[in-house]
Amino acid sequence: MSQSQPDAHSAAHGDPARTPPLYSPARVRELLDRHGLRPTKSLGQNFLIDGNILRAIAEAGGAAPGVPVLEVGPGLGVLTGEAARRGARVTALEKDERLRPVLAETLAGLDVQIVWGDALEFDYASLEPGTRVVANLPYYITGVLLSRFMNAPAIESATVLVQKEVGQRLTARPGEDAYGFLSALAALHGTVRHVRDVPRGAFLPAPDVTSAVMRLDFDRSRPLPEPALLRFVEAALHHRRKTLRNNLRLVGYAADAIDAALTRTQLRPDVRAEDVPLAALQSVARELGVVR
Template sequence: MSQSEPTPDAPRPPPLYSPARVRELLDRHGLKPTKSLGQNFLIDGNILRAIAEAGGAAPGVPVLEVGPGLGVLTGEVAARGARVTALEKDERLRPVLAETLAGLDVTVVWGDALDFDYAALEPGTHVIANLPYYITGVLLSRFMNAPAIASATVLVQKEVGQRLTARPGEDNYGFLSALAALHGSVRHVRDVPKGAFLPAPDVTSAVMRLDFDRQRALPAPELLRFIEAALHHRRKTLRNNLRLAGHAGDAIDAALARTELRPDVRAEDVPLAALEALARELGVVR
């Protein structure tokens, strides 16, 4: 990955808060949004300010952004005094970001966010980002497992936001819900309509804030694999899912009895603490 250093003395261009300004910028650089990279540029000033505020952008705060695009959210965060590191894959945007981020304390790291070493971040880093929708789940998992990241305030598909906040027994509960609960807490900040983007995406979005409890030990990989298998077919019985994962029926029945779970309980209805207890009973974790 390569880096671009900040250029603190260059004049600041006006913010990109209108479709006409964004189209003019793209046309001038001969660019069009790339669907395969999930490029839907957020241009609503009120929402951009709300994301920066909810994410904790403030003087001296280290912030990581994934997919700065045209640098609109980046500029809003950096203008509040945050020290921003932005990961961008699309090399075509080099001249655009040189223009839109001029005069701000932003370091652009050029390369794939999936190859970035999140363990090397400064402790207390806050993620503030409009995540590429096609790799949202993978990136959230990387953030959760990076001890230096204190929180992630991210724009995601509304459906993903509902999964993040769902509890056992609710329609949207699944492995992502359990993963978020294992690492900390989640709150819904606000929904974002399609018209706030250029081009407009096919789905409604939501701003979510995840706060990671770094006083907890990271969950063991064996536990995560167990919970993922248990919730893989969440409407099936937990017993059937564990059989599909390779556990013996007799052992499952005995473990269910010891944890006071019904033999026919559905995976989506089981509290996270009960799944952890079941993993211990089955010898998956100690």
């Protein structure tokens, strides 16, 4: 992925005092029209047009003087600029090359490095330790990106705009309707808190769903979960309303070994996968020799 700084040229047209803020619908439409752009649905482009929510995301994300911040999908540079004006040193990953002249204009004079390319191909191991993700994530790759953030030791936290449903899955506990592999994955890496819901009208164009701002804090004092454990947990929760025993049988574990592991972990043979506490699931994995 190539790296470049935005071109330095004026962000304001006409009288700066009369220029509406970058997040105002009028300014967003003017920018898009002037550059001949339309939001691309396939890239998940929904531009934030609510200043209060914008400030809340930057605040909750810890964008502050000297803090390294990573943004994925800066779009028109609205959140990017907010983080940079708070003194953060921002790296923004953007796939849509059509936005080069827009970002050159809106981020002129700010401490922002644009990395042009696909966020799924970026080397997150190259980030500076203590990096905080602050981003309005493209909805279609949210889960994959969150997994990348969790597995990058340099990333300390991720404060992200996601679909409300994803936010509910991130904070769900065993036994709750939304609980599943993403819930377990988040718990294995740290803690999650819900910051606030975001209505559809806070975006241009308005998405089909309500969104939520979530903050994930990663516990880097403990080692990353072993890949074998993650595969085991994913298989165990793949059909979360089925029994844990049946799910493990489906991926090839012997019935007698599963029964013995459940007995030693003091779990009922008919316990549903979604009802098993994470610590108990890890104990079953140890009993089956998945991890030590």
